[in-house]
Amino acid sequence: MRAVELFAGAGGLALGASLSGFKPLAVLEWDRWACDTLRENQKNGYPLVSGWPIHEGDVRDFDWKSLPTDIELVAGGPPCQPFSMGGKHGAYNDQRDMFPASVDIVRRLQPKAFIFENVKGLTRSAFHNYFEYIRLQLEFPESPKRKNEDWQGHYVRLQAEHSSGKQHGRALTYRLQTNLVNAADYGVPQRRERVFIVGFRHDLETTWSMPEQTHSQSALMHDQWVTGAYWERNQIAKKNRPASPLITATSQMLIRQRSLIEEPLKPWKTVREALADMPNPERRVKHHLINHTYQPGAKSYPGHTGSPLDLPAKTLKAGGHGVPGGENMMVNDDGSCRYFTIRESARLQTFPDGYRFHGAWGEVMRQLGNAVPVELARQVMSSVGIQLVESQLRKMGLKSTADVAKALAQSNQQALASKRA
Missing domain, CATH: 3.90.120.10 (DNA Methylase, subunit A, domain 2)
Structure with a gap:
């Protein structure tokens, strides 16, 4: 499946795409140091980045006419600083806001799907209108901002067109889902909340949803403070274990009940577990x-x-x-x-x-x-890839992998019969 990676950085999202079966037609990043990281891994023969066409520069300066339309995926993490809790909160007034460029690229390439990732701050009430504006632009990319029209005016026009239903007659529209997820809930040893904006072209008639979480905080608390299995698993002697927090009998019962409800979710992964086999660098x-x-x-x-x-x-x-x-x-x-x-x-x-x-x-x-996080990217990318494959199967009149196997068997039989003839 063909993909384009925008704002690639050190390659986390792009690695997840490669692990999920996507082949990049272009990997774009403006920062020289991040591009050097990608190039160094290519030079050292790291297999997942082999063949990546890396382009150092602004995505707005790339020749998009050089790429085919109707590719499978456009993905990227537009710079988060305009929306970050630790940033200057400039949003649309911040020159680093690359969502307008992202919408323009979707409009040009008309991909079957797109994935954009950003910080939790994007969902803050202060950015509510602009976040909805981003969503409407991605949902209806064929209605761009007019000359001398500010973003608020464009937003009002998109809202009116959306309410009227006129947009649904256009050729290029997308079904959108936005999800705020915690990477720790997907097996990443880090509490990292991020927003994913995922869209599929309307003509694909997909029913995608965010992958179900695989790990939970309550499962970790149960292992640590109810059964003690966590400490046993990590071979921490009782004398070296941290002091138990003040957990009442009622709280323990609630933790037990929550962990039973969440089965078969695994405990959150901790720093200790993630780094267990690594030598202490101080030594x-x-x-x-x-x-x-x-x-x-x-x-x-x-x-x-x-x-x-x-x-x-x-x-x-x-x-x-x-x-x-x-x-x-x-x-x-x-x-x-x-x-x-x-x-x-x-x-x-x-x-x-x-x-x-x-x-x-x-x-x-x-x-x-x-x-x-590469693992979070892999899980999201894989779920999107599965939807794209299933959409292609439907287009071919096939409903399942069993149908695919049957069609391949028939094709092989026909080829064999043709050779005999």
């Missing part, structure tokens, strides 16, 4: 891991604390002025803290251990803080 022992070097200088103070070992990590952040809030630090068993190494941060973002990152620690942490 500077020889190891085979790349990008796993101790970074000194971590300090903890009010408002700047790290991630506890026995929970998913806090959201890794890029930060406009260094590393904020202590999110990129871990808290050791003895209460001391240190920075996550690049490799540890990559683990928390579920990048494969063989995937290299280009640049100094601070620069790479910016790349990682902006990335989509």
Whole structure:
């Protein structure tokens, strides 16, 4: 299946696409350091990025006429800083807002589906109208903003056309779903809330929904503070376990009931579990891991604390002025803290251990803080890919994989009969 990757960064979303069977026709990213990361992995023969056509530059300057229309997927994470809780909240007044460019690319390429990812801040009440404006543009991309029309005027016009039903007569319209998800609910060892905007072309008649979560917080609490299975599983002696929080008998019962309701959900993955087989970088022992070097200088103070070992990590952040809030630090068993190494941060973002990152620690942490967790991307991409395949099967008059097998068998029999004749 053919895809175009926008705002690729270090490649988290694009890796998820490759793992799901998509082949990129173009991978676009303006940042030189992130492009160097992609190129370095190609140079070192990392298989998932083999053959990626990497284009360094602004997506608005790319020759979109060089690509075919009716491709399967356009995907990307437009810069989140205009909507980030830690940003300047400029939204439509921020020059980094790339949603208008994203809509334009959808209009040009007319893909069967698109996936756009962004920060939770996009759903804040302050951005409500602009978020709905983005949705309407993606739903009806053939109704672009007119000359000298501001976004509010365009929004009002789109609302009126949408209410009138006139848009449904247009050739290019999309069925949209927006979902706010926590990456920890999908097996990522990090509490990372992100918005996914997913659209399928109306003519495909799909019934897509976000993949069901696989992990839960209550399952982790049950394992830690009700049965103790978590500590046994991680071989933590009783004397070394953290003090049990004040959980009443009623609370324990509620946790038990919640975990039973959520079965077969697995416990959230924790920092301890994600990094269990990695040597402590402070000891500077020889190891085979790349990008796993101790970074000194971590300090903890009010408002700047790290991630506890026995929970998913806090959201890794890029930060406009260094590393904020202590999110990129871990808290050791003895209460001391240190920075996550690049490799540890990559683990928390579920990048494969063989995937290299280009640049100094601070620069790479910016790349990682902006990335989509690979495992979350894989699950979303796979679900979209399945819908696209099923749509193609319906177009061919086939309803299931059994029908496909039957059609292939008939085709082989016909080919064999033709050779005999």
